[in-house]
Amino acid sequence: MLNLYESCSLCPRECKVNRNENKGYCxxxxxxNLTRAALHEWEEPCISGTNGSGTVFFRGCSLKCIYCQNxxxxxxxxxxxxxxxKFAKACIALQQKGAHNINLVTPTHxxxxxxxxxxxxxxxxxxxxxxYNTSGYEKAETVALLKDTVDIFxxxxxxxxxxxxxKYSNAENYVSFAKAALGEMVKIAPSPTxxxxxxxxxxxxxxxxxxxxxxxxxxxxxxxxxxxxxNIYISLMNQYTPIKKHEYENLNRTVTDYEYKSLVxxxxxxxxxxxxxxxxxxxxxxxxxxxxxxxx
Numbered sequence: 001m002l003n004l005y006e007s008c009s010l011c012p013r014e015c016k017v018n019r020n021e022n023k024g025y026c027x028x029x030x031x032x033n034l035t036r037a038a039l040h041e042w043e044e045p046c047i048s049g050t051n052g053s054g055t056v057f058f059r060g061c062s063l064k065c066i067y068c069q070n071x072x073x074x075x076x077x078x079x080x081x082x083x084x085x086k087f088a089k090a091c092i093a094l095q096q097k098g099a100h101n102i103n104l105v106t107p108t109h110x111x112x113x114x115x116x117x118x119x120x121x122x123x124x125x126x127x128x129x130x131x132y133n134t135s136g137y138e139k140a141e142t143v144a145l146l147k148d149t150v151d152i153f154x155x156x157x158x159x160x161x162x163x164x165x166x167k168y169s170n171a172e173n174y175v176s177f178a179k180a181a182l183g184e185m186v187k188i189a190p191s192p193t194x195x196x197x198x199x200x201x202x203x204x205x206x207x208x209x210x211x212x213x214x215x216x217x218x219x220x221x222x223x224x225x226x227x228x229x230x231n232i233y234i235s236l237m238n239q240y241t242p243i244k245k246h247e248y249e250n251l252n253r254t255v256t257d258y259e260y261k262s263l264v265x266x267x268x269x270x271x272x273x274x275x276x277x278x279x280x281x282x283x284x285x286x287x288x289x290x291x292x293x294x295x296x
Contacts, residue, residue, distance in 0.1 A: 001112040001115055001116055002030065002113070002116070003110045004111070004112050005018070005019040005020060005029075005030035005112065005234075006018050006019075006030075008021060008024050008109075009139075010062075010108060010109055010111055010112075010136060010139070010142050011025075011026070011062035011108050011109060011138065011139060011142070012062075012137055012138070012139055012171070012174075013014075013025040013062055013172055016255040024062075024109065025062055026060040026061060026062045026066075026108075026109035027059075027060045027061075027075070027076035028059065028076065028110075029062035030263075031081045032081065032082050032084065032087055032110055032113045032117070033058065033059040033060065033079040033080065033081050033082075033110075034056060034057065034058060034059065034079060034080055034082055034085070034087065034090070035057045035058070035059050035073045035078050035079045035291040035293065035296070036055065036056070036289060036290070036291050036292065036293065036294050036295065036296065037054070037055070037056045037090040037091075037093070037094060037206050037221065037295030037296055038051055038054075038056040038058065038094075038252065038289070038294045038295050039051065039053070039054060039055070039094065039097060039098070039099055039191060040053050040054075040055040040103065040289060043103065043154070044204060044235055044276045045056075045197070045198060045276070046194065046198055046199040046204075046233075046276075047100070047101065047103065047131060047152070047154065047199060047204070048100070048209055049100040049197070049198050050101060051097075051098040051100055052097060052098070052100070053099060053100060053101055053103040053131065054091070054094030054095065054097070054099025054100070054101060054102045054103055054128070055095075055103040055105055055133075055289070056087070056090060056091070056102065056103065056104055056105065056107075057070070057073060057105045057106070057163075057289070057291060058105060058106050058107050058109075058110055059073050059076060059077075059078065059079035060073075060074065060076050060106075060109055060161070061073075061074035061075075061106050061108075061135070062109050062135075062137060063135040063137040063171060064170070064172075065135070065158070065168055065169045066134060066168055066169070066170065066246065066251075067069070067168060067210070067240070067242070067246065067251050068255070069239075069241055069243060069288050070105075070106070070250060070288065070291070071244065072291065073291050074106065077214070078291050078293070079291075079293075080270075080293050080296050082118060082296060083181075083186050084116050084117045085120065085122075086118040086296075087113065087288075088117050088118075088120040088121035088124055088126075089121075089124070090295055091117070091118070091121040091123055091126055092124050092125060092126055093190065093295065094295070095125075095126055095127070095128050096202065098131075099128060100128060100198050100273070101128050101129040101130065101151075101198075102118070102121075102126070102128060102129070102130045102131065103131040103133050103154070104130065104132055104133055104204070104222050105131070105133045106132070106133065106134065107133070108135070108137070108142070109140060111142055111145060112148070113151050114146075114149065115145065115146070115231075118149050119149070120154060121233060125238075128198050129151035129152055129199070129201070130149060130150050130151050130152070131150070131152045131153075131154050132150040132152070132154065132155075132223070133154045133155075134152050134153070134154070134155050134156065135155075135156050135158065136155045136156040136157050136158060136174075136178040136181065136182065136205075136270045137169075137171060137177060137178065137181075138155075138177060138178070138181035139173055139177060139180075139209065140177075140183065140184040142181075142182050143181050143184040143185055143188070144184055144188075145294070146188070147188045150187065150188070150189075150199060151201050152189065152199055152200070152202055152203070153185040153188070153189060153202075153203045153204070153222040154204045154206065154217075155181070155182060155185060155203070155204070155205055155206065156205075156206045156207075156208065156261055157178055157182065157205050157207055157220055157224060158174065158178070159174050159175055159178075159216070159257060160175060160216055160219045160223060161175070161216055161219075162174070162175055164213070164216060165287055167248075168210075168248075172189070173294050182203070182205065182228075185203050186203055186228060186231060186232065189201050189202050189203050190231060191232060192232070192274065197273065199233075202232070202233065202275065203231075203232045203233070204232065204233040204234075204235055204276070205224055205232055205235065206237055206257030207220050207221055207224070207233050207234060207235065207236055207237060208234045208237045208239070208240055209236070209237060209238055209240065209255050209259060209260055209263055210240055210250070210251070210255070211240065211251065211253050211254065211255050211256075211259070212250040213250075213263055214259050214263060215280055216241055217263055218263065218266050220271065221234060221236070221263070221266065221267055221272070222270065224290040225267075225270050225271075225272050230272075230273055232272045232274065233274045233275070233276060234267070234272060234275050234276070235275070236260075236263055236264060236267060236275060236277055236278065238255050238257075238259075238278050239262040239278060240254060240255055241254065241288070243255070243288070244270040260278075264277055
């Protein structure tokens with residue numbers, strides 16, 4: 001499995017570099033670089049529950065959106081290189097702390113390590129669900145590799161217009177890849193399954209409302225519901241937080257109450273039942289964890 005790094009095409013960038021010798025667009029080589037492994041209370045309620053989600057944050061990113069709330073680690077700051085065994089033990093430690101699941105945050109460029117590490121963790125006694133928390137910029141072929149590893153896909157669907165994807169993420173091909181990858185995720189987890197209000201299997205699609213992008217965001221929601229209906233959950237997010245000064249003025253503010261209310265009302269008008277709605281006050285830097293190597 002680790003030989004996939006030798007000519008890496010795990011993500012849609014398809015750098016084809018030998019990550020044993022060089023770094024790809026993600027900014028990482030053929031090693032496992034973690035920045036945090038700790039309980040996190042601010043995911044969707046069916047993921048965080050009462051105890052928290054066992055989040056494991058990976059350094060680097062194959063998308064690198066200019067507005068990313070985890071900008072520092074996405075752009076390869078901090079982190080610690082660990083062995084597969086250490087990763088597996090970190091997952092077990094989170095389970096022992098009461099985590100409802102193991103939540104792998106931005107793991108795309110480490111899929112071979114993830115598969116090997118979760119396999120080892122299960123051999124060591126891991127029994128809680130595994131969540132694949134991704135930007136949505138995935139190859140369906142890579143997602144397919146996870147069918148025996150991942151229980152829940154927690155994926156973004158950021159854009160429906162290639163020009164927007166190009167503008168904010170330098171990924172004009174985002175839409176076509178995100179659509180194909182989501183289709184594969186639903187194939188692996190075709191319907192939501194719950195135990196005591198906690199999801200144990202399924203797909204949650206996050207739709208982040210960006211300032212001045214209400215129309216495009218409504219188009220995303222419409223596409224998701226018309227394509228998948230109630231076979232997925234749609235998480236409507238108002239938490240966009242500007243953490244740095246942007247050249248695009250709209251990204252220098254949070255979304256307005258009017259924008260978000262309009263999005264929620266549109267989702268209700270479509271007839272969406274499986275939706276997650278955020279309350280006010282989520283656009284705060286305090287909701288962004290410290291990437292201080294906790295649990296690593």
